[in-house]
Amino acid sequence: MKPFNLFFLGLVFLVSCSKENQTQDNHIFSEGPVVVRGQILNAESKTVQLENLELTGRVKNVVKLDSLGNFEISINILSPHDNFLIHNGQMLTIFTEPNDTIIISADGRNFKKTISFSGSNAIFNKSLKLFFEEFLEQLETNEFFIKKRDLSPSEFKVFAYDFFELMETKIDSIIKITQPQENAIEWMRNYVKYRLAEDLIEYGNHHKENLTPDYYDFENDYLLTGEFELQCSQYYEDFINKYYLGYKLSQVDGFKEMATNYREQTYDGLKSSFEFIDKNISIPIVKNLSITRFCNMYVEKDYLIVDSIFNTFTTYVHDITCQNFILKRLDNKKNKIALVDNLEELSNTDFIGEIFQKIRNENHGKVLYIDVWGTWCGGCLSAFPTSNKLYKELDRNKIEFIYLCVNSTKENWQEIVNEYELKGKNYLLTQDQSAMLSEKFNFHGVPRYIIIDKNGKIIDYNAKHPYSSALKVELQELAEI
Structure with a gap:
């Protein structure tokens, strides 16, 4: 894969609702606090990390365990979404909604396997744990990654659809065991849907010379259609990132020049990316998420540039949630500098x-x-x-x-x-x-x-x-x- 494509595949472009997609706003955007706390016995690491896969950008939170393995992470989120809970290199997906208090207990020697949940969304997260255990087992049993490497495009497409249809039946089994609420059921179904899209796109990126003209004929199946799709934030944003920015936009005239300008870390470089996306993406959700993420990446690179360009940013992205996300990221940078000097x-x-x-x-x-x-x-x-x-x-x-x-x-x-x-x-x-x-x-x-x-x-x-x-x-x- 060419370096400039890798650069954009390395960015994670997260989803936000546009003014033209307001039917879901009352459910999706409901800002509020979240507390994740618990105890890890026999901890093999001295920290716990919670990485928020927020709809408009990722934020990592790190806390130390006390001498008994207790911890507490308090954050504020803009919407229901996925998170990665990480201890000693083991990563688990958990789901949070505003005003949740999630309580966990686990044995650090086998963090993912032994974790249990109480408090808010306990059944939801128990369902996700069972889902991922089944998913990983089926990936290995069906030699998914071997076939992803070796099969022809047409063969892999058939195999992938069959595999994820199998995972749909596994979801039915999990529902019978945990009896989760509706949004948990829809989350698992959307994970299967958008993970399939990601695997098809990733295969296409690595086998470009062998693809048939109709290989990417699945685009319309994956545009936002349901009430709960945005909650499965990790793989919905992966679909947007890898399909629109890794595949479609990379073929547009001026893409490589825009990528080069963006990497220069200047006001003009960031503004040129806004203009390029605005000109070449017509779908409001995709446009909002792309521009917001570009802006968010610059907060990490040079927040002063984002501070100076914020008013321009709002002329391209009218969504208040996206604007507030960037403002909060800026405030964090202004108020919390590095803690070491030398x-x-x-x-x-x-x-x-x-x-x-x-x-x-x-x-x-x-x-x-x-x-x-x-x-x-x-x-x-x-x-x-x-x-x-x-x-x-x-x-x-x-x-x-x-x-x-x-x-x-x-x-x-x-x-x-x-x-x-x-x-x-x-x-x-x-x-x-x-x-x-x-x-x-x-x-x-x-x-x-x-x-x-x-x-x-x-x-x-x-x-x-x-x-x-x-x-x-x-x-x-x-x-x-």
Whole structure:
């Protein structure tokens, strides 16, 4: 897959309702607080993470367990949606609605298998747990991923439809066991529906040269039609992302230029993406979610640009929920800066101290460009060739590149480091280290770039992307000061 496509597949474009889709607003948009609390016995990690798959953007929340394994996460959400609950690398999908209090208990030695629910939406989440256990078993039994790799397009399409029809029958069995409420039933059915779409699209991305003209004939089957579809946020947004932005828009004239401009991290680059999407997407939901997500990604990159462009953003996205989401993300950035100032403080921080002690000791007097990435992040991987090129052009006696891989397995990390021949110093962080790094630098997604000057002072917590033409000059100037 070409790098610029990977960049966009790495972004997650989440869904919002347009003014032309107001029939669901009373149900979908009902802002309110959520509390997730509980106890993890025999914890094998010292943190718990709740990643909100909010309709207008993802936000990660990290808390420490106390000495007894207790924790509590309090958040505010804009709508009912999926979340990832993560402990020691094990990830479980749970569902939350505004005003929920969800209580869990689990054994950390087998977090996903032993978790139980009480409080709000307990039956809903019990149903999802059973559903995913059955789903994973059927994926393995039917050799789904092997066939996804080896079958021809027409063969895989038939196989995929048959497989997800089988999963529909499994849902019927789960309903008999748990007797969940209507929205839980519809959530599982929509998961099957949109996961099928994602697998078909992903197959198409990897087998482009063999596709028949009618391969993507399923578009109209997946446009928003029902009351509960937006609640299955993970795979509805994946369908929008991979079909519209990964497939359809990538064929439009000007797409590659727009992608390049966007990655420059400038006001004009962000505004040009608004204009391109507005011109080339006519479906209001898709247009809203795309522009909102582009804007949200820039909050992480440079919130000052988003602050300055917000009024322009509202001329393209009229939906109040989307606007409020961006405003809240901006407020969070303005009111909560990074919690560390220099390498010395990082060297004395829980979990990550040892790594930063080593970084400090091995790179005395050098400017450090830190790249925080994950093996699953398309945007991270697509930047590596540019990063390698930049590294070769800089004075290695004065400037060092540090790669911190988060939330990834050792096998995947080593494979990517070797495949992309990453120059500089490479480190794999544990789940606890990844969580602490995110907390200290106040970021919720990757890639993330940080610059530390030769005196060990952190001078940019959200540095320019390797694609930026200004980055090379900035690093060189810092090295000569």
